[in-house]
Amino acid sequence: MPAASDSTREALLNAARELAQTRGYNAFSFRDLSDLIGVKTASIHYHFPTKADLGRELVIRYREQLAELTRQIDARTSDPGERLDRFIAILRTGLKKGTRMCLGGMFGAEYSTLPGPVQSEVRTFFEGCESWLVNVLAAGRESGRFRFEGNPEQAAQALFASLEGAMMTARAFHDESRFVTAADLATRALSNHE
Amino acid sequence: MPAASDSTREALLNAARELAQTRGYNAFSFRDLSDLIGVKTASIHYHFPTKADLGRELVIRYREQLAELTRQIDARTSDPGERLDRFIAILRTGLKKGTRMCLGGMFGAEYSTLPGPVQSEVRTFFEGCESWLVNVLAAGRESGRFRFEGNPEQAAQALFASLEGAMMTARAFHDESRFVTAADLATRALSNHE
DNA sequence: GTTGGATGACCTACTACTAGGTAGGTTTCT
DNA sequence: AGAAACCTACCTAGTAGTAGGTCATCCAAC
Numbered sequence: 379m380p381a382a383s384d385s386t387r388e389a390l391l392n393a394a395r396e397l398a399q400t401r402g403y404n405a406f407s408f409r410d411l412s413d414l415i416g417v418k419t420a421s422i423h424y425h426f427p428t429k430a431d432l433g434r435e436l437v438i439r440y441r442e443q444l445a446e447l448t449r450q451i452d453a454r455t456s457d458p459g460e461r462l463d464r465f466i467a468i469l470r471t472g473l474k475k476g477t478r479m480c481l482g483g484m485f486g487a488e489y490s491t492l493p494g495p496v497q498s499e500v501r502t503f504f505e506g507c508e509s510w511l512v513n514v515l516a517a518g519r520e521s522g523r524f525r526f527e528g529n530p531e532q533a534a535q536a537l538f539a540s541l542e543g544a545m546m547t548a549r550a551f552h553d554e555s556r557f558v559t560a561a562d563l564a565t566r567a568l569s570n571h572e
Numbered sequence: 573m574p575a576a577s578d579s580t581r582e583a584l585l586n587a588a589r590e591l592a593q594t595r596g597y598n599a600f601s602f603r604d605l606s607d608l609i610g611v612k613t614a615s616i617h618y619h620f621p622t623k624a625d626l627g628r629e630l631v632i633r634y635r636e637q638l639a640e641l642t643r644q645i646d647a648r649t650s651d652p653g654e655r656l657d658r659f660i661a662i663l664r665t666g667l668k669k670g671t672r673m674c675l676g677g678m679f680g681a682e683y684s685t686l687p688g689p690v691q692s693e694v695r696t697f698f699e700g701c702e703s704w705l706v707n708v709l710a711a712g713r714e715s716g717r718f719r720f721e722g723n724p725e726q727a728a729q730a731l732f733a734s735l736e737g738a739m740m741t742a743r744a745f746h747d748e749s750r751f752v753t754a755a756d757l758a759t760r761a762l763s764n765h766e
Numbered sequence: 767g768t769t770g771g772a773t774g775a776c777c778t779a780c781t782a783c784t785a786g787g788t789a790g791g792t793t794t795c796t
Numbered sequence: 797a798g799a800a801a802c803c804t805a806c807c808t809a810g811t812a813g814t815a816g817g818t819c820a821t822c823c824a825a826c
Contacts, residue, residue: 400684402685404598483737486681486740487680487682487740489743490594490595491599501744504745528753532754535753536734536754538741540734540737542737543677543737543738543740544737546677546733546740547733547736549680549683549684550695559722559726560726564761567761
């Protein structure tokens with residue numbers, strides 16, 4: 379019921395997510411959250427016993443939000459090309475005009491310094507994205523929309539890595555168009571031209 | 573004369589580079605270096621007044637080493653396809669079997685928290701890699717070896733982002749083959765099939 | 767009167783960085 | 797040649813500040 383508490387928890391998660399996407403896990407502190415939300419650092423430990431707990435929930439939420447969005451894509455269209463386009467549009471939105479990175483890409487870079495439970499959620503995030511892309515790519519190849527060599531698993535891994543890399547460079551150069559054109563070229567590279 | 577000092581400085585740079593490629597700039601400390609090299613943290617400041625100075629030199633060195641290697645590629649072969657293959661092989665070697673990331677990718681993710689002077693070196697690193705790739709791709713399209721839409725600059729940016737992303741995921745999954753197959757697919761996507 | 771939520775005060779460990787000193791070698795001056 | 801001056805490379809011992817985390821306490825709502 380505690381609408382106040384629930385909203386505090388929610389506010390903490392939202393602020394932490396932004397900090398994590400801009401600065402990374404290692405470069406934001408409970409004090410940062412305290413300043414941002416206006417709650418003492420000791421109180422943060424009430425909602426999240428440890429920073430690892432917070433980090434873990436951050437990734438889980440991020441993953442589930444993206445899963446929900448892909449479900450909406452699946453419901454809206456069955457065309458593989460359009461599905462991929464919409465997926466890319468979602469990632470682009472997350473960049474916030476080149477001011478943020480994907481949480482997965484950020485935590486992927488910080489991977490070796492993350493607490494174990496956070497690491498495994500990060501891997502699950504990647505695997506989830508890739509498995510959705512596997513279906514899209516496999517269906518697209520079947521329908522003649524896509525063309526690529528190797529199995530769909532490898533193509534999905536390569537595609538997702540490309541998109542993550544493009545989000546990273548877009549943020550570093552503060553230039554969203556770097557992501558847009560890279561995603562565009564990746565999509566065309568998969569397309570069947572004949 | 574300063575054979576001892578020069579080797580200490582060298583040892584610090586090598587250790588710092590490994591730490592930076594595995595843990596990142598924000599996640600290694602002068603104490604880590606102290607423990608690794610066996611010199612007190614205060615003495616590290618003798619060689620590098622601030623951590624930013626160390627970080628800056630790290631990126632400059634990394635960039636110059638890669639520039640030297642691309643020069644060797646250019647001297648050895650003029651075939652665009654082979655040049656790209658060799659470039660990819662250099663990046664693969666740097667992964668150390670999936671235990672390290674590219675320094676550029678790591679610092680790219682940490683970008684917003686890096687000291688200004690380090691940031692600008694990181695950008696220069698990216699621009700250097702991309703401009704070398706621009707030449708390779710442009711020559712390859714000219715010769716009929718490569719085929720891609722848009723200008724070579726965009727293609728080079730997208731390709732390099734793909735490779736960086738693939739290095740990131742390869743490290744997270746401790747699986748070098750993720751990079752190898754992704755690089756392979758990226759190369760094939762650029763190839764002219766007819 | 768118990769419980770959910772927040773607090774102040776505190777702790778330990780660590781961060782980059784600095785002040786001042788020193789052993790040993792080289793350079794310079796006489 | 798010998799003394800004075802200087803330099804390199806490192807040290808001990810410290811600075812102020814920050815990290816995540818603990819604990820007893822408080823207060824309002826049911």
